[in-house]
Amino acid sequence: MATPVGWRVPRAEPLPGDLLAHDDLRPTPVAGSQTMTTAAAPPSGGLAVTTTGLTKRYGARAVVDAIDLELPRGVISGFVGPNGAGKTTTLRMLLGLIRPSAGTGEVLGHSITDPASYLARVGALIESPAFYPTMSGRRNLEILAVLGRHDRRRVTTLLAQVGLGDRGGDVFKSYSLGMKQRLGIAAALLPDPELLVLDEPTNGLDPAGIREVRALLRELADDGLTVLVSSHLLGEIQTICDHLVVIDAGQLRYQGAIDGLISAQTAEVVAIPEHATDLKRLAAICTEAGHPCRIEDGAVHAPAPPEWAPELNRLAMRQEITLAALSVSRGTLEDAFFAITDTEGHQILAHAPETEVAA
């Protein structure tokens, strides 16, 4: 298979000529590949998805339990939760595949009770990519294009965009998992959507493929598309998403800016005294200042706001303790995720904090 070019999104009209010849079609690195420092989701475009009390029960068990979602337009929203949390069930309800037991919802301004009114503007890849196994990737896309009354010429363009240009004629069952995933993404892009719903889009992709998907999603969002990505890969979500929804056991645990969630996690001030003999005295200083700490690997770890670090430095100097190093360890999305999905002893955040902790 040829090395895929960057997954630029073809809009309604096909791109002319050889895609490889276009410099601007190369993958673009995603800005801020570490902790994102971008602002919260811009609310200017309104909301792409809203739900009120959305519930799905199977018998007595509530798989999705009264979820109130608010997904802003034009941003990439991450949808995370443990296995069985209700992510896919929620997505299925938004796509009209299953009927809610209770609650209401709107997608692109239309009620989810009338999916025909909005699904022409929605692209979706739900769970594993499913196609007719004995038919080619191209024929599978053509069937979907004809069924959805989309431009069939987009099939060729999209196959090239996802790196399947020279394998489109092969039968689907001969594809690797990564190739199936690429075909699924191409199918989701068929309608030139306003809202793209992707369930585990990087599943089965190699690192290069993951980077391409990341670049693609960023580019889509930059073009004003709203993207909802469900994933177990928290690092991936942290890298590509602006907005986050966390559900667990069918209940909403958090929705809001990713930065807000991470900032809400207590940072840790880490101090290493010049002399190891000062460790206990340094720990005592932290405790007396109201920040109980632990000593680990020759350092004092004190859960405290980042702005307390200079104060610790001053207190240590007064006690004639010289610090060899002083740093602030910030929480990661993973820390935050486990904090809010662990119901045993952690506070559950239902919404983004009103104020963010200064960096």
Added chain:
Amino acid sequence: MSELLKLRRRGLLLGGGGLLLGFTALFTILGIENATKGATRGRGFHVTVAELSKPDGLVRGIERASTLMGIVMLGIFAAAFGTEYTTGMLRNLLVREPRRVKFLTGKYLALLVFAVVIVLVACIVSIVLALALAPGKGIDTSAWTSSTGIADTWRAVWHLLVAALGYGTVGAALAIIFRSPVAALAIGVAWILPAEAILSALWSNGQYWLPGQLLSNFASGGSSSVSLARTGLTLVVYWAIIAVGTSMLFSRRDVAT
């Protein structure tokens, strides 16, 4: 349209279509080759040359193949509807066409077109074979090409076509109910062949109501005990019940696979 794209698969054309052609060709050849000058020798494919020389002799072969043709059609429809569930493709399709009754109707109509084409092709093959083989067995074919013979042939083809579509409809309904082509085919065949045979032996009025019996009766142009009109009317009522029931089920049921 999208369903017709799918139905253009070589595997389906060679598999389903080939099986149908094979059965009709086989029954036609056996019917003519086993034709005897005198009285028939018990059960099986045996008919007399005199019977085959009648105006309706041309279509004896395809009439005898009607049940097997129906089973093949049941399998084709069951596969077309059930595969969407087992592959998970249904969720892709319904995201692109969320109006489920429209989706179902379009798919059904596409399969009807496909079925009509392959049944007609099978009939043509059977007729050509019969015309080619008959002279060698001393069968007089002049009655076949008479106006009565042509009318009988058209009528027989029409009955066979309706019966085949009926079997297909049963296959489609079972696939939607059980969400599996294998289950639909197994249950359909088990019902139409052994179950109905046992039921009709135990229940004297079974020929009036059992769907397999009715379809078989319609394919053979009716019988002295159950008229073609009554058979057709009962089948139309069944078809309407199936259409409404499966449409309601398909449009209301969650697609969770």
